[in-house]
Amino acid sequence: MKVAHSPDELGRERRAVAVGTFDGVHLGHRRVIAAAQAAGGRAAVVTFDPHPRTILGNRVELLSTLERRLELFEELGVEDVLVLPFDEELVALPGEEFAESVLRAIGAEVIAAGDGFRFGHGRTGDLALLEQLGFDVRRVPLVDGVSSSHIRKLLASGEVARAAGLLGRPPEVEGTVVLGDQRGGTLGFPTANLAVPTELLVPAYGVYAGSALGRPAAISIGTHPHYGGTERRVEAYLLDFEGDLYGSRLVVELWEWLREEAAFGSEAELVAAIADDVRRTREARRPA
Numbered sequence: 001m002k003v004a005h006s007p008d009e010l011g012r013e014r015r016a017v018a019v020g021t022f023d024g025v026h027l028g029h030r031r032v033i034a035a036a037q038a039a040g041g042r043a044a045v046v047t048f049d050p051h052p053r054t055i056l057g058n059r060v061e062l063l064s065t066l067e068r069r070l071e072l073f074e075e076l077g078v079e080d081v082l083v084l085p086f087d088e089e090l091v092a093l094p095g096e097e098f099a100e101s102v103l104r105a106i107g108a109e110v111i112a113a114g115d116g117f118r119f120g121h122g123r124t125g126d127l128a129l130l131e132q133l134g135f136d137v138r139r140v141p142l143v144d145g146v147s148s149s150h151i152r153k154l155l156a157s158g159e160v161a162r163a164a165g166l167l168g169r170p171p172e173v174e175g176t177v178v179l180g181d182q183r184g185g186t187l188g189f190p191t192a193n194l195a196v197p198t199e200l201l202v203p204a205y206g207v208y209a210g211s212a213l214g215r216p217a218a219i220s221i222g223t224h225p226h227y228g229g230t231e232r233r234v235e236a237y238l239l240d241f242e243g244d245l246y247g248s249r250l251v252v253e254l255w256e257w258l259r260e261e262a263a264f265g266s267e268a269e270l271v272a273a274i275a276d277d278v279r280r281t282r283e284a285r286r287p288a
Helices: 027-038 052-056 066-075 095-106 127-132 148-156 160-167 183-187 267-283
Strands: 002-004 015-019 042-049 080-085 108-114 136-140 172-178 192-195 206-212 215-222 233-238 249-259
Touching (some): 015 027, 015 095, 027 042, 027 108, 027 136, 042 066, 042 095, 066 080, 108 127, 127 136, 148 160, 160 249, 183 267, 192 249, 206 233, 215 249, 215 267, 233 249
Parallel strands (some): 002 080, 015 042, 042 080, 108 136
Antiparallel strands (some): 172 249, 192 233, 206 215, 206 249, 215 233
């Protein structure tokens, strides 16, 4: 898959293009991409970074990093991606100029987008304008109940199984493995401590069953109340894994909520609880 950051870099070729931010690449986004792929021509995505709402000063907790978004596009069979920097210059571009200098410039003939897609200065551009300009527009209806904002709310409540049903895959949290408190190793459950990008959503505090590197993983998100902690930690215990992960990027799937984090009466009780988390993680199944 070719990834470009300007129309010139991508070049002009007959393309069917899916356009959108696609945060999380959920089921609705997948329909838009599938519509472009079904149209013939070279299947491409035009997307934006950072999230368009941030240009207005709003904080958006992302469902996926740009790196992960690109990986998901590639898994879906997208051939080309144009990542446009969403900045003041792009915001000021009139809708017709955006259509000509971006979409036409890369050879887009077919445009697939959600019904509510808007673009250009003041969000004045829409799919009707693209039709007037001669593009073959494929309008993709919204998938009922599926939106990035709804998925964010589910994850903020720890409802990872329901979120998976809207994403079409398990929700994820990712980060770079860094040195933690190293208590897990002394307890017999060494964990990978993740430094999560600040713009990424982290689901509700608690203990989850999931996976990482293709292995079952018990994941703890919280502050270690048993030890009186105050700083949020995201840690994954990869079952039956031996190796050094420090400095590695790790993508962790969350399959099932197991329990709330808690302070225990003794360290022995804590170890017993973790052992039960591991047992339940072995029994957990990845959401379909």
